[in-house]
Amino acid sequence: MLPDLFPLTVLTPLLDNLTQLDTSAFKPAAIGRHKTQQVIDTIRGDKICWLNKSMSFASTYFDWSEQLRQAVNRYFFLGLFDYETMFAYYEPGAFYKRHVDAFKGQSNRKLTSILYLNPNWQPGDGGELLMYQADETTPFETVEPRFGTMVIFLSERFPHEVLPSHKDRYSLTGWYRINEGIPLD
Template sequence: MDATHLPKSWNVDQIVEDLDQQGFTIIDNAYPQDYVLALAEECTSNLNHFRDAAIQSGVVSKIRSDHILWISDELEIAQHHIEILKEISQLLNRNFYLGIKEVEAHFACYNAGEYYALHRDNPQGKNGRIISTVYYLHEDWQDNWGGELHLEDKNGQWHTIPPKPNRIAMFQSDLLHEVIKAKHQRLSITAWLRSGNVLF
């Protein structure tokens, strides 16, 4: 199992076991602090380019109220995170035969009062999303600031995952989940490991 390009802090065996048993996993202290700070700066310096988030087919809906910026080649620091996700995709393909071929990602900003109601990232298997990931890149987070990921695992058990800085939450895209209303600005990169097949 070749994981030489993944950060040393990532427990690859635990990631695979968690996804197999629960359908989700948590990776803490994902990146070195200098990269975390550079990524946060790239995000915040582009906040004026964010737009209202939409659901499937580009429809802006009351189901969510966050703001996003799709990550392009010009966002060079964020591209490193995308490359790491491509590496983990190869690992997951070898372990679970998922057929992941690409990664799509955007910065996400939840300002105070913003949320994302219960949903699945791949309803009825129509958009090719297989694994969802959320990387929290704000510098600080207090327990009473909300913004938690509320997730139902593959066994029907619910989990509340605080948006701890430098944490990645990774889960099956067909699992039901929501983002609890934030009380403070919450910054992240949301990314999907995809098959590349989109059916409408």
């Protein structure tokens, strides 16, 4: 967990632009990919909008994400290949039940990053991210979704959940992916 990672001069325009996005570009978040994809609002209740490089207001964020990708590859040899990121909006009452972002060997998502964009977040506003080790039921980390806090974790390793939020809750969630090569036989 990295509190206050970005300066307000980066965060404030980012949030302003994201919240001005055409809400018709938002869709209820789904679970699974391709044919198995479905919207189950008893598991997650956020609405999402994928970001793309043509959104120039997000260029500082994309540049920083690219630097992180290169640094992680340099130090940890993860072979991260590209990055996808979405803006997520949890309206009051929305939550996301415990899950992992990727199952080992079944996805090319390796590293998850979440940047929280909630100015004036207070204890009691809900919406905390709980991080777990494997099968444990007690979280080893509870993260309040405060403006500028970033969380980075291995997508296959850590189950996590979002507690019901009592206020509008905004975040940018991204996944670094490895290149899906053709397996050698």
